[in-house]
Amino acid sequence: MVKVCKMYYYESWTQEKIAEKIGVSRPVISKMLQRARDEGIIEIVINDDDQEISILEKEIEQVFKLKQVLVVPTKDLNKELLSRAVGKAAAQFVLKLIKNGDRIGVSWGNTLYHMVREFPLEKKENVKIIPLVGGTGNHRNEMHSNQIAYELSKKLGGTCDTLYAPAVVETAELKDQICLLPNIAQVLREGEQIDLALVGIGNPFSLSTMERSGYLNEQLMTELKELDIVADINSRFIKQDGSVSRHPINHRVIGLSLDHLQQINTVVGMAFGLHKIDCIMAALSGQFINMLITDEATARTIIEYHKKKPFGTD
Structure with a gap:
């Protein structure tokens, strides 16, 4: 009975789908849900917390x-449902920002992946999606900016560019050479002219997309910690105070620079989870974003953090 209730109320399964899943008729499921309410297993509470x-x-x-x-x-949601709820809300939020003819830049990461996954099919005229950072390989391709750009363009009925390059290469000299290639240079120039940027705010040390994609190893993460780095945006690393790190890795990234990101009119930063508190605060301190999407628990902690250490103070 509890399993049926969870499928119906938490996972939004229909009674028909639940009945098919467990091999009974739909009226049996209806009676089971009613019995759960009668016995107090289910308590329906309407919270007007808008x-x-x-x-x-x-x-x-x-x-x-x-x-x-x-x-x-996102009260009382498990990790999977939390990701879906944030993704769905982010998709509706972003959809309202997009106008016909917009050029939209996307970075990469978990939150953007969930946003695109939940994005509705709604055609916009003459919309183009541009990846803001490179990303190649066989691991977690669904989170790479190229794939996110492609999937979002399909949902909007638009077109997309592809940045055929890794996010990070071995040397700054190699990065400069790659960025001179005509196809790469064109996409990078397109990225500087976008109307709207959608960027993830990463934590290099916890559930890091860059680590899982093979761009960070243990030695490199130790170096980043020693430099007071707490976040990455567009695969470039920033410190607790919001300043851009001088670590050499930032000179080996193929993608839109943070200086250019700050010049874009609308930059939506997306991050949720308590492990992203310092990351979000650093992004805010550096003024890399001017819109924010996050979950309730993280938002409340950000305000508590601010009250202890007011924004703009050392």
Whole structure:
């Protein structure tokens, strides 16, 4: 009975689908759900927390001088449902920002992957998606910027570019040579002219997309920690105070620079989870984003963090 209730209320399965799954008729499932309510296994509570969430969004906007903030209510959701809820809310938020004729840049990472996965099919006229950082290989391809650009372009009925290069190469000299190749140079120039940027905010030391993609090893992460680095945006590393690190790896990245990112009119930063608190704070301190999408628990912790150490202080 509990399993049926979870499928119906948590995972939004229909009664027909549940019945087929466990091999009974739909009326049996209906009676089981009613019995669960009668016996107190299910308690239906309506929480009108829209106003509370709205107040939290406005507070973050005012404190950090952001254009807009989306806080996703995620109380009592497990990891899988949390990712889906944030992805779905982010998709609806971003869809409202996109206009016909827009050029949209995308980075990579877990949150962008879930956003594109939940993105509705809604055609926009003359929309183009541009990857903002390279990404090649056979591991976690679905999170790479090229794949995210391709999938988003399909959902919007638009076109996309492909950046045929790794995110990070072995030397700065090799990076300069690759960036001179005509196809690469063209995509990088396109990235500098976008109307809207959608970027993930990564934690190099916890659930890191860059580590899982093979761009970070143990020695490199030790070096980054020693330099007070807490986050990566567009595969470039930033320090706790929001300054861009001088570590050599930042000179080996193929993609839009953070200086260019700051010049884009609308930059939506996406990150959720308490392991992203320092990352988000660093991105805000460096003013690399002017819109933020995150979950409720992370948003509340950001405000608590601010009250202990007001934004803009050392």
